Amino acid sequence: MAEQLREGTYSRFGASRLADGICFTFEGEKDSDCAIRLYEKRKHAGEACAYRDIPVPREFCIGAVRSVCVPGLDAAHFDYNYVIDGQVVVDPYAKRIIGREKWCDYSRRDTGYEVRSGFDFNDFDWKGDHCPEIPEQDMILYKLHVRGFTKDGGAAGKKKGTFAGVTEKIPYLKELGITTVELMPAYEFEELVPPKHEESTMDFEGWAPQAVAGYQLMQQKEYEEKEKELPGTNYWGYGNGDYFAPKASYAAGSSPSEEMKEMIRSLHEAGLECVMEMSFDAQVNPNYIVEVLRHWVLEYHVDGFHLLCSQTAIASVICDVLLRRTKIFAQQFPEGAWEQPCSYPHLFVYNDEFLYAARKVINHQDGNLVEYLNQQKRQHPLIGFVNYFANNNGFTLADTFCYVTKHNEENGEGGSDGSDWNYSVNCGAEGPSRKKKILQQRERLMKQAMAAVVFAQGVPLILAGDEFGNSQNGNNNAYCQDNRTGWVNWKQLEKHQAYHGYVKELLALRSKHPCIRSRMPVQMTDYMSHGLPDLSYHGEQAWCSEVYPSMQAVGELYSGAYGEDEEDLYIGWNFSQSKMSLALPKPVQGNSWEMLSGPGTIREDHNSLLIEGQSVVILVSATIEQAADQKETDCDV
Numbered sequence: 001m002a003e004q005l006r007e008g009t010y011s012r013f014g015a016s017r018l019a020d021g022i023c024f025t026f027e028g029e030k031d032s033d034c035a036i037r038l039y040e041k042r043k044h045a046g047e048a049c050a051y052r053d054i055p056v057p058r059e060f061c062i063g064a065v066r067s068v069c070v071p072g073l074d075a076a077h078f079d080y081n082y083v084i085d086g087q088v089v090v091d092p093y094a095k096r097i098i099g100r101e102k103w104c105d106y107s108r109r110d111t112g113y114e115v116r117s118g119f120d121f122n123d124f125d126w127k128g129d130h131c132p133e134i135p136e137q138d139m140i141l142y143k144l145h146v147r148g149f150t151k152d153g154g155a156a157g158k159k160k161g162t163f164a165g166v167t168e169k170i171p172y173l174k175e176l177g178i179t180t181v182e183l184m185p186a187y188e189f190e191e192l193v194p195p196k197h198e199e200s201t202m203d204f205e206g207w208a209p210q211a212v213a214g215y216q217l218m219q220q221k222e223y224e225e226k227e228k229e230l231p232g233t234n235y236w237g238y239g240n241g242d243y244f245a246p247k248a249s250y251a252a253g254s255s256p257s258e259e260m261k262e263m264i265r266s267l268h269e270a271g272l273e274c275v276m277e278m279s280f281d282a283q284v285n286p287n288y289i290v291e292v293l294r295h296w297v298l299e300y301h302v303d304g305f306h307l308l309c310s311q312t313a314i315a316s317v318i319c320d321v322l323l324r325r326t327k328i329f330a331q332q333f334p335e336g337a338w339e340q341p342c343s344y345p346h347l348f349v350y351n352d353e354f355l356y357a358a359r360k361v362i363n364h365q366d367g368n369l370v371e372y373l374n375q376q377k378r379q380h381p382l383i384g385f386v387n388y389f390a391n392n393n394g395f396t397l398a399d400t401f402c403y404v405t406k407h408n409e410e411n412g413e414g415g416s417d418g419s420d421w422n423y424s425v426n427c428g429a430e431g432p433s434r435k436k437k438i439l440q441q442r443e444r445l446m447k448q449a450m451a452a453v454v455f456a457q458g459v460p461l462i463l464a465g466d467e468f469g470n471s472q473n474g475n476n477n478a479y480c481q482d483n484r485t486g487w488v489n490w491k492q493l494e495k496h497q498a499y500h501g502y503v504k505e506l507l508a509l510r511s512k513h514p515c516i517r518s519r520m521p522v523q524m525t526d527y528m529s530h531g532l533p534d535l536s537y538h539g540e541q542a543w544c545s546e547v548y549p550s551m552q553a554v555g556e557l558y559s560g561a562y563g564e565d566e567e568d569l570y571i572g573w574n575f576s577q578s579k580m581s582l583a584l585p586k587p588v589q590g591n592s593w594e595m596l597s598g599p600g601t602i603r604e605d606h607n608s609l610l611i612e613g614q615s616v617v618i619l620v621s622a623t624i625e626q627a628a629d630q631k632e633t634d635c636d637v
Contacts, residue, residue, distance in 0.1 A: 007060045008067025013291070014093030014244065015080065017121045021071035026091065028066040028084055030058055035083040036070065039116055053083055075119035082117075090242065091117035092288070095299075096257065097188040097242045103147070103161075103249035104191055104233060104482065115190075120245075124261045129268050131303045133325065134179050136345060136384045136459060137519040140507060141275070142173060143182040143392065144464035145236070146250045147482070153490035162252040163263040170270050176467060177507030180273040182306060184392060185237030186260070187278070188245040193232040193480075232412065235482040236392065238279045238308070243292040246300075257300075264301055273303035275327060280309040286316035293317060297326055304328065306350060318347060329386060338383050347383045348459065354378070354387040358452045359400065359423035361575055362445060362614075368549040369575075376456045376556075377535065379521040385458035389449045390466055393419075395476045397449055397466040400424045401442045402431060407474030410481065418477030431474060444614045447502055448575075451616045454506040455516055455556075455571055464488050467503040469496040505597065509618065515563030516571075522562075530561035531588065532568065542583035542607075552576035553611065557585055560621070568621035572600060574611040582609045587621040594622045 008023040009016070016023045028034040035053040042049050056068045079098045082089045090097070096118035099108065107113075150165030159165040166181075173181065237247070246256040253259055264274045276296060280289055289309060296302040304327030307314055315334045317323060324342070329350040338347045357375040361367035378385050390397040395406075404426045408418045427433075427441045446469065453460045464470070465488040472478050478486040493500060510517055515534075522535040537547050538555035547554060553576060558569040570593065574580045584607055587593055593602055593609075598617030601610045611617050 004071050005054070005057065005060075006069045006071070008069045010062055010065060010067045013065075014091055014095065015075075015117070015119055017075070017119075018069060021069055022073045022075060022119070023067065023069045024056075024080075024082075025065060025067040026082055026093075027064055028056070028061070028082070029064050030061040030066075032085050033083075034066050034085075036068065037081045037083050037088065038073075039079045039081075041077055041079060075121060079116040079118050081114070088114065090115055092242070093244050093291075094118060094242060095120040095244050097245045097248060100188065100190070101248045101251075106192070109192065118245075120257050122255065122258060124258060126261075126265060126301065129265050129301055131301060131325075132268055132271055132273055133303075133344075134271075134273055135519070136348075137514070137517045138179060138511070139273075139459045140177055140179045140510075141182055141386060141388075141459055141461035142176075142178040142180070142464060143184065143277075143461060144488075145184045145392070145486070146186050146247070148235075148487040149464050150488075152484055152487040154488060158252045162250050163246075163256070163259045164252040167263045167266045170266055170272065173272065174270050176504055177511065178272065178462070180275055180303070181267060182275040182277060182461070184277050185241065185279060186247050186250060186276060187237075188242035188247050189234065189237045189239065191234045191237070191249075191482075193234050233480050233482045235486055236479045238479070240281060241279070243278070243280075244295055261300055268301065273327075274301075275304040275306055275329065276302050277306040278308065280307075280313065282310045284309065284313065286310070286313040289313045290316050290320050290323070293326070294320070294322055297323065302326075304346075306330070333383070341382065345382055345384065348386055349383060350386040352391075354385070354453075354456065354458070355389055355391070355394075356421075356423065358389055358449065362448055362452065363400075363423055363425045364575070365423045365425075367575070369551045369554060370547055370549045372452075373537070373547060373554070373556075376452070377522050379457045379518065381520060386461050387453055387456040387458045388461035388463065389453050390463045391461070392463060393477070395422055395424055395474075396463060396470055396472050397446060398442075398469040398471050399474055399476070400449070401445045402426055402433075402471065403474040404430060405474075406476040407431075408477055410475065410485065411477060411479070418475075422476060441614065443499060444612075446499060448573075448614060448616050450503055451506055451571075454503075454510050457516070457518060457522065460507075460510070462503075465492070468493045468500040502597075509596065513558070513560070513563065513565050513567065513569050515558040515560050515565045515569060518563055526559075528562065530559055532557070532559035532561070534559050534562040536585075538583050538585060540581060540583060542585045544583075553580040553582055555582040555584070555609070570609075570619040570621070572598070572609050572611050572617040572619070574613060574615050574617075577613040579613060580611055582611065583607065584609050584619075591621045593619045596620050 008025055010025055013025050024036050034056040037051055037053050039049045039051040056066050060066055060068050094117035098118040099113055099115040147161040151161035155165030155168045246260040248256045251259045267274050293305055306329040311334050314330050315337055318328060318337055325344045327346050329348045331351045354375045357371045361372040403424055406418045408415050411417055427438045429438050469492050470488055472485050475485055524533055524535055526533045536557045537544055553574045556571045560566055560568045572582050584593055596618040599612035599615050600617035
């Protein structure tokens, strides 16, 4: 075999198929002993595999990159790893990982089975697929965990908890009004986590050396016994990953790459986008991160990435010309990095700023109405903002109104994990309740919270299951809960059909009225002389000139003309627990205010609106003919 080897092409890291063999290119110093370890594929599960090492000649090196071509190698019969100075290394560019096909396969620890790099040279027919490139103002994000989304009743048979399961739910997402699906880590990662061991705090002062050694030996034996216990689970998938390969255990069939591509192609066929959440340690080379993202764009047609990585890496990503039209989401961007005009704005700030402003106002915890309204209209010509009331890191939307404190005991960390700053309320009972009054209050607050997200100027994000009141039993950090705590409970959909319908109506209203989803920042003036400012605020008196932080109610009037909309929209917010009255500005001549949704009453003088406590009311300025038609279709969403 050594005589047949030749120097590789260095053109692409990882394993590449050539006409007469396979080229392996990887990082390795010239003075390091490097080899390609080829494993014969197992014919039966649990079967021991023979392997052989193919040394890589030292002269096959440029810089710190080794590249070798192995002629005649049939990828169908082998897996591989690299051996560098005696250490077995999984290829960081491997397009498939072998050994994690079964989720949480504890037997791997017992048998000492090595995870291996796999070949994936399968062609896929994209059938002319292209990214939908949904404009920012039309986007509705929906964040899900591939396994947890359909594991508990969301899909049928073997498709539960898989890419194929997500594909089955595309009609549901489309009907709900979703445009963009965000996947929590769906690349390969190690879900098996060994139990944590606390460092000994024993004071050995005054102990004889033999006694110290004896105690440490006893402690070591206890640790070894604990190691035999089942490991914890990295359910969410954050941390180091094998970034070029889709998660094998998320596939219902035998080809993870093909199944994931079919899912993305199906999303695109339905007009939906796919965004991947990618988590990298700060030490990961920014150039490598760019290569990873390029791979997913070119090979999988991914539409965007939610990046959890260093600012240096983000700067490299947004400068890459191939990723210029790929949507990039990050907690923040390097100063000045996005200030240059771009023909296709594709950068989005994705952080908790909106969440805290909304929760504090809705739950009466040091709320500031000015801060809330500023978050509602937060927008920028060159960059977008993602708004959410709940995310995977924290309470679900429903749990925000069911629990005052986190309940993370099942995580095994003594309740020390998870945020203590939840700004949540329980409405009079910690956890589930059968009391009608409590349930009604919780539903009002859930509606108000969802309306806050949907009617904000940025991009709304819904956490999977929040549209029908999914609960995690008060766990605000379900990172290790691969069970019904962490899975979406689809039985709740039947239980909360009315609320689910409300969410659909909100999303439909947002889609119908461009004035509440403007791409450009509002000016709070009538700068185009349409007769009304693009946005104005109204309190007990119409056209109030100032909003105070302590105010409990406010009306927002959007001029339809500024969104090429025939109708003006009025949104009345009442965050107090009592009924409150808001002034209604006089509508355009010939029109009248008509109720679209919410528990409110337009008073006889048509100059004011009475709103029930902890509610939101939506009015539309319609002509007499439109108003008559509207009355026939009114629904209290």
